[in-house]
Amino acid sequence: MIWSVRRELWExxxxxxxxxxxxxxxALASIGAVRHNLQPNSLxxxxxxxxxxxxxxxxxxxxxxxLDALYGERRDRSVLFWKSMPVSDSTVVLSKMIIPMVILPVxxxxxxxxxxxxMLLITSAYLSMHGQSAAALWTLxxxxxxxxxxxxxxTVHSLYYAPIFGWxxxxxxxxxxxxxxxxxxxxAAIGVIEKIVFNTQLFAGMLSSRISGGMDMDPAKxxxxxxxxxxxxxxxxxxxxxxxxxxxxxIFVAGAVRLRRYRDPI
Amino acid sequence: xxxxxxxxxxxxxxxxxxxxxxxxxxxxxRIVGLIGPNGAGKTTALNAIxxxxxxQGQLTVLGRDPWTxxxxxxxxxxxxxxxxxxxxxxxxxxxxxxxxxxxRQFDRAKAEGFLAKTSIRRxxxxxxxxxxxxTQLHLALVMAIDARLLVLDExxxxxxxxxxKQFYDSLxxxxxxxxxTILVTTHQVEEIQDVLTDVVFIHRGRxxxxxxxxxxxxxxxxxxxxxxxxxxARALRPIYERxxxxxxIFLMDGADRQxxxxxxxxxxxxxxxxxxxxxxxx
Numbered sequence: 001m002i003w004s005v006r007r008e009l010w011e012x013x014x015x016x017x018x019x020x021x022x023x024x025x026x027a028l029a030s031i032g033a034v035r036h037n038l039q040p041n042s043l044x045x046x047x048x049x050x051x052x053x054x055x056x057x058x059x060x061x062x063x064x065x066x067l068d069a070l071y072g073e074r075r076d077r078s079v080l081f082w083k084s085m086p087v088s089d090s091t092v093v094l095s096k097m098i099i100p101m102v103i104l105p106v107x108x109x110x111x112x113x114x115x116x117x118x119m120l121l122i123t124s125a126y127l128s129m130h131g132q133s134a135a136a137l138w139t140l141x142x143x144x145x146x147x148x149x150x151x152x153x154x155t156v157h158s159l160y161y162a163p164i165f166g167w168x169x170x171x172x173x174x175x176x177x178x179x180x181x182x183x184x185x186x187x188a189a190i191g192v193i194e195k196i197v198f199n200t201q202l203f204a205g206m207l208s209s210r211i212s213g214g215m216d217m218d219p220a221k222x223x224x225x226x227x228x229x230x231x232x233x234x235x236x237x238x239x240x241x242x243x244x245x246x247x248x249x250x251i252f253v254a255g256a257v258r259l260r261r262y263r264d265p266i
Numbered sequence: 267x268x269x270x271x272x273x274x275x276x277x278x279x280x281x282x283x284x285x286x287x288x289x290x291x292x293x294x295x296r297i298v299g300l301i302g303p304n305g306a307g308k309t310t311a312l313n314a315i316x317x318x319x320x321x322q323g324q325l326t327v328l329g330r331d332p333w334t335x336x337x338x339x340x341x342x343x344x345x346x347x348x349x350x351x352x353x354x355x356x357x358x359x360x361x362x363x364x365x366x367x368x369x370r371q372f373d374r375a376k377a378e379g380f381l382a383k384t385s386i387r388r389x390x391x392x393x394x395x396x397x398x399x400x401t402q403l404h405l406a407l408v409m410a411i412d413a414r415l416l417v418l419d420e421x422x423x424x425x426x427x428x429x430x431k432q433f434y435d436s437l438x439x440x441x442x443x444x445x446x447t448i449l450v451t452t453h454q455v456e457e458i459q460d461v462l463t464d465v466v467f468i469h470r471g472r473x474x475x476x477x478x479x480x481x482x483x484x485x486x487x488x489x490x491x492x493x494x495x496x497x498x499a500r501a502l503r504p505i506y507e508r509x510x511x512x513x514x515i516f517l518m519d520g521a522d523r524q525x526x527x528x529x530x531x532x533x534x535x536x537x538x539x540x541x542x543x544x545x546x547x548x
Contacts, residue, residue, distance in 0.1 A: 003367030010360050011353070078353035083318060084345040085368050088337035261336075262320070 004087060004095035005103070008069075014061055015099060016107050022057045023115040026050050030119045034126045040136045043123055044145075047116045051149055054115070055157060058108045062100035062161075066168035069096040070260060071179045077265040089260045093169065097253055100165040105153040113146060148230070155236045163245040164210065166252030173259035176266055210245065268326075269294050269415050269447045270315060275323040277310055277471075284310040285321065286471035292464075294414075295444040299458050300451045301541060302468035308451040311468065312419050315449070316345055328414060341371060344413035346404050346421045354393035358386060358403060365407055377410035380440070398429040405433060409441045416441070418450040422457075430454070434461050455538040465537060467544050475544045487518045488535035489526040499529050506543030517543050 073079040124134035191204040272290040313319040317336030467475035504516035
């Protein structure tokens with residue numbers, strides 16, 4: 001399993017390269033924008049922005065990764081080589097699920113923390129060069145923000161998004177061509193048909209709540225600090241949406257394993 | 267002990283029947299050529315043996331059911347599909363790392379030894395290698411796996427003659443021994459004639475001929491007959507005849523050598539000639 005995951009990282013360097021490039025650009029930009037970060041509040045909100053941008057980046061990486069994961073190996077016929085190794089289809093598919101569910105959240109977390117630290121250091125250096133104290137910046141609740149980010153990544157980007165990744169892998173294992181369209185058009189079609197036939201938008205609502213994290217946060221509680229450590233860190237476990245999503249993800253992954261067994265190279 | 271035992275294997279894609287009741291028995295220590303025209307079912311048969319496709323009928327490979335136990339089976343089976351299946355993005359060193367990581371029977375030092383005889387760099391990516399080098403790499407990888415059965419599906423397709431010859435030479439000299447079994451399909455029948463111990467012809471999803479090479483050589487003879495003796499030769503019931511430069515070459519099954527010598531020059535037939543004869547008889 002470890003080797004299967006490593007092999008995924010060898011193939012898909014964008015898993016860590018893309019967020020690192022984005023983080024590098026942000027870090028550079030923050031040198032230029034250092035004057036705007038002098039106040040603790042503005043630095044904090046910029047740090048949140050960094051976290052948001054990096055999460056968006058890795059989500060995109062995850063989507064494209066999943067869509068190509070079981071499609072690309074059939075297209076270039078390398079699936080015949082992988083199948084000549086004593087590695088079961090379930091090991092392969094699970095290792096491909098580990099990338100978006102474990103590796104990418106961890107990568108996002110580490111890179112975000114590193115970038116925020118760089119921004120903090122740059123701003124502190126700037127302040128001390130100008131003879132001012134940077135102490136106020138360091139008294140921000142960094143630990144709570146970091147823990148909150150970690151919590152958000154695990155609950156939303158890993159567990160809550162699991163059925164999305166599973167669905168993309170399933171389509172990737174099934175499609176003979178254009179996996180991207182096959183992944184998104186049927187969902188859009190269901191939404192449109194539902195709207196026409198029943199004049200409801202349950203399916204669309206379900207999808208958008210899934211994508212927005214489905215944690216239906218109380219908007220009043222949402223301060224500028226978007227991801228504080230939640231007051232009830234394990235509350236998400238009691239949401240049926242989580243378990244329904246995980247069950248769906250398991251079905252999709254099982255389907256992808258089965259398809260990988262049956263499907264010939266394209 | 268039989269390495270591959272197949273009884274009545276059937277496989278259809280929609281209305282196209284790819285395998286129509288294949289019976290096959292391959293013993294340990296043999297090098298078997300599975301030969302057939304395009305679309306005869308060669309690759310489908312190999313896919314069934316390798317657990318890549320479901321089938322009807324009874325099939326055991328090294329005592330296992332390939333469809334339900336592919337991953338376990340691949341510990342003892344190595345496989346080269348054709349020259350294009352190594353992932354193009356992977357580095358040679360990573361490929362060795364991976365094989366060493368997932369394959370208990372993979373001997374990295376052995377693979378490095380084979381690679382040292384080639385000009386393949388460890389830090390090269392597969393996409394940077396020529397077609398011939400990719401085959402050398404795949405062969406080095408596979409020969410370093412201590413497998414009991416090696417399956418080769420058109421392994422030298424699209425390679426020039428030097429690489430093709432080298433391929434079978436190193437297979438015989440550095441890999442094959444009595445405890446291993448090799449099953450190979452190819453179009454280039456002439457090239458593997460001297461490599462094989464057994465030959466099987468497949469046509470329209472059925473096995474139409476099977477023989478050991480010793481049997482083949484003692485049973486079939488070819489005689490080159492001038493025009494005035496053609497009638498006499500036909501009387502001996504040749505299984506195939508073809509005109510060449512004013513004379514006629516007859517392929518004889520189980521004829522007496524002395525008797526043939528009276529008709530013209532007697533030669534050892536090539537597998538390709540027998541193949542054509544068997545296919546035309548179908």
